[in-house]
Amino acid sequence: MRWSHYFIPTLREDPADAEVVSHKLLLRSGLIRQLGSGIYSYLPLAQRAVLKIANIIREEMNAVGGQEFYLPALHPAELWQESGRWSIMGQNMFRLKDRKNGDYCLGMTHEEVFTDIARKELRSYKQLPQVWYQIQSKFRDEPRPKSGLLRVRQFTMKDAYSFDIDTDGLDKSFEDQRGAYCRIYERCGLEYVIVEADTGAMGGSASNEFMVYTSAGEDMVASCPECGYAANTEKARSAIPAVDDGPVDLGIEKFPTPGVRTIEDLVTFPGGAVAEKQIKTLVYVSVAEKGNEAQTTPFLALLRGDHPLNEVKLANAVAKLVNKDGWEQTAVRPAHPEEILELMGARAGSLGAVGLTKTWILADEALKGRKNMTTGANEDDHHLRGVSIDRDIRVTSWVDLRTVAEGEGCPDCDGKLRVAKALEVGHIFKLGTKYSDSMGARVLNADGKETSLIMGCYGIGVERILAAAIELHNDESGIIFPVTIAPFQVVVSPLNMKDADLKATADGIYADLGRSGIEALYDDRDERAGVKLNDADLVGFPFQIRIGPKKLKEGKVELYDRATRIAEDVPVESVVEITKQRIADALQKLNG
RNA sequence: CGGGGCGUAGCACAGCCUGGUAGUGCGCUCGGUUUGGGACCGAGAGGUCGGAGGUUCGAAUCCUCUCGCCCCGACCA
Numbered sequence: 001m002r003w004s005h006y007f008i009p010t011l012r013e014d015p016a017d018a019e020v021v022s023h024k025l026l027l028r029s030g031l032i033r034q035l036g037s038g039i040y041s042y043l044p045l046a047q048r049a050v051l052k053i054a055n056i057i058r059e060e061m062n063a064v065g066g067q068e069f070y071l072p073a074l075h076p077a078e079l080w081q082e083s084g085r086w087s088i089m090g091q092n093m094f095r096l097k098d099r100k101n102g103d104y105c106l107g108m109t110h111e112e113v114f115t116d117i118a119r120k121e122l123r124s125y126k127q128l129p130q131v132w133y134q135i136q137s138k139f140r141d142e143p144r145p146k147s148g149l150l151r152v153r154q155f156t157m158k159d160a161y162s163f164d165i166d167t168d169g170l171d172k173s174f175e176d177q178r179g180a181y182c183r184i185y186e187r188c189g190l191e192y193v194i195v196e197a198d199t200g201a202m203g204g205s206a207s208n209e210f211m212v213y214t215s216a217g218e219d220m221v222a223s224c225p226e227c228g229y230a231a232n233t234e235k236a237r238s239a240i241p242a243v244d245d246g247p248v249d250l251g252i253e254k255f256p257t258p259g260v261r262t263i264e265d266l267v268t269f270p271g272g273a274v275a276e277k278q279i280k281t282l283v284y285v286s287v288a289e290k291g292n293e294a295q296t297t298p299f300l301a302l303l304r305g306d307h308p309l310n311e312v313k314l315a316n317a318v319a320k321l322v323n324k325d326g327w328e329q330t331a332v333r334p335a336h337p338e339e340i341l342e343l344m345g346a347r348a349g350s351l352g353a354v355g356l357t358k359t360w361i362l363a364d365e366a367l368k369g370r371k372n373m374t375t376g377a378n379e380d381d382h383h384l385r386g387v388s389i390d391r392d393i394r395v396t397s398w399v400d401l402r403t404v405a406e407g408e409g410c411p412d413c414d415g416k417l418r419v420a421k422a423l424e425v426g427h428i429f430k431l432g433t434k435y436s437d438s439m440g441a442r443v444l445n446a447d448g449k450e451t452s453l454i455m456g457c458y459g460i461g462v463e464r465i466l467a468a469a470i471e472l473h474n475d476e477s478g479i480i481f482p483v484t485i486a487p488f489q490v491v492v493s494p495l496n497m498k499d500a501d502l503k504a505t506a507d508g509i510y511a512d513l514g515r516s517g518i519e520a521l522y523d524d525r526d527e528r529a530g531v532k533l534n535d536a537d538l539v540g541f542p543f544q545i546r547i548g549p550k551k552l553k554e555g556k557v558e559l560y561d562r563a564t565r566i567a568e569d570v571p572v573e574s575v576v577e578i579t580k581q582r583i584a585d586a587l588q589k590l591n592g
Numbered sequence: 593c594g595g596g597g598c599g600u601a602g603c604a605c606a607g608c609c610u611g612g613u614a615g616u617g618c619g620c621u622c623g624g625u626u627u628g629g630g631a632c633c634g635a636g637a638g639g640u641c642g643g644a645g646g647u648u649c650g651a652a653u654c655c656u657c658u659c660g661c662c663c664c665g666a667c668c669a
Binding site for chain 2: 009011012013014015016017018019034036037091092108109142143144146151157159198207209218311331334424427429457459495497498528530531532533534535537546550551558
């Protein structure tokens with residue numbers, strides 16, 4: 001490929017709209033252009049990289065018995081209504097109508113479509129297991145697209161689904177996928193961690209996320225350097241020291257606290273209490289749907305004064321109370337001020353759960369057995385001290401509601417947790433029978449009885465791998481592509497196209513590289529050396545062959561390694577062979 | 593959905609407060625010089641100032657509405 005006629009619109013300056021490194025570099029290096037908010041066009045270089053990533057994924061999926069499909073992105077609403085996700089997905093789903101006013105949506109994921117095929121075609125346990133996958137566009141109307149390719153509204157996903165007859169089969173399918181995922185990320189040059197994760201709107205039992213540590217990430221991962229425990233903070237647990245409440249049980253006492261509105265206020269208020277001795281009382285609302293009906297249920301969440309609430313944990317906990325008799329929780333949100341006043345008879349700042357029986361009270365486990373606590377009196381400008389949880393508060397359920405913090409104890413060993421930002425590049429779930437039950441996907445087992453298919457689903461964001469690789473591998477000059485996913489493996493740069501010797505040498509090297517099966521880009525542009533070298537560095541081709549006048553007189557050219565920034569002088573006649581070897585070594589290192 | 597910011601040439605921005613000829617740098621085209629880390633000289637092309645309405649003799653500039661984009665938060669397989 002000749003650069004002079006290849007479309008690589010590099011930018012000298014950082015685009016104003018870009019914030020994170022990968023976004024800046026993807027734009028500057030001429031890989032992508034924005035079409036709309038969260039919608040990007042992939043230019044030729046990006047397309048080459050995306051195809052390489054997709055091929056790595058394809059090879060590893062096929063290696064664990066995956067069969068590649070290609071399903072529609074346009075789905076009839078009925079399918080999603082059957083699974084119940086037409087309402088659960090809410091505004092995140094792109095919806096449209098056809099000319100006959102029929103409801104359709106653009107697929108956010110493909111459980112429904114694959115399950116539909118499975119229920120229509122699979123009849124016997126003898127056909128199982130099946131592992132089906134595709135690499136296809138997904139559409140999500142994200143509330144806030146951002147960070148270039150990291151959070152977008154249309155993206156490419158590899159989504160795989162396994163169908164097994166029993167949980168042993170599911171366990172095997174899950175482990176196969178997990179192994180394939182590890183190989184995929186390794187081959188793409190990503191350092192990753194596998195974490196315990198929340199299953200969210202997917203439903204199901206177990207799930208693992210594959211995370212790449214980067215400040216551009218949107219999740220927080222808690223991990224233990226001692227034992228390897230790692231979990232998304234939406235799920236992470238931690239060990240914390242018990243608080244000594246003293247030997248005697250002081251009685252309940254109401255006291256006036258004018259102007260006190262926050263935990264912090266009460267800490268400094270004379271006669272108040274330190275945060276660890278306070279009970280934080282939060283009012284939340286669960287929103288649920290049943291067919292066309294909707295209901296809202298206010299409830300209380302209690303935490304130790306200094307502990308931050310984790311809304312994902314809260315939503316999961318309250319869903320267990322809400323989801324019955326056909327009701328399905330669609331959202332959990334903080335209560336509005338007027339809802340708080342109606343339920344509690346007091347305003348936020350003076351709330352407390354003592355004596356309340358009319359509503360659910362979800363209490364964090366860290367409050368278990370605590371006594372002599374201070375909390376709101378449910379009367380504006382008054383608090384209670386000497387509260388014993390067991391005696392004074394009727395807790396509906398004890399659950400883990402708190403967000404773990406850096407430095408807290410590992411739940412599995414004596415280590416201390418670290419908490420760091422990370423980017424989710426893959427997620428694998430044990431779904432169980434959520435979809436097969438709701439959509440009636442059953443086969444006959446060995447006993448001749450109908451049994452629901454046991455499913456797993458496994459997703460990888462293809463562009464996120466590209467963006468994550470750039471987040472991880474870059475320097476002040478630009479991208480440093482891992483050789484496995486680089487758009488081209490080497491760029492040939494004669495530093496002056498008007499010098500006939502340089503040009504002739506470059507022509508020859510480029511032709512030889514092609515014959516050797518190396519993916520080379522020939523920078524035949526009539527540009528100054530500085531422009532060529534800077535562009536080559538910016539785009540991040542793993543190797544550069546630089547052909548300059550001085551060294552050519554000695555019969556030598558430079559082979560430059562983008563990652564190490566080391567240039568070695570090699571004889572013209574052997575540069576192709578040496579380059580071939582370098583690329584092979586680099587590929588070997590990642591592909592194993 | 594709440595908060596903040598920005599829409600002026602392909603890109604980055606100035607001009608707006610205080611209304612009166614639409615500018616700068618990079619990029620682009622042509623000619624010349626130059627050629628190992630984003631050259632130089634000369635000559636050019638390129639803009640309904642996001643859109644609509646209003647105020648005014650006159651609007652990029654003031655007012656109203658609207659659309660789009662970015663950031664923070666909320667939200668989020």
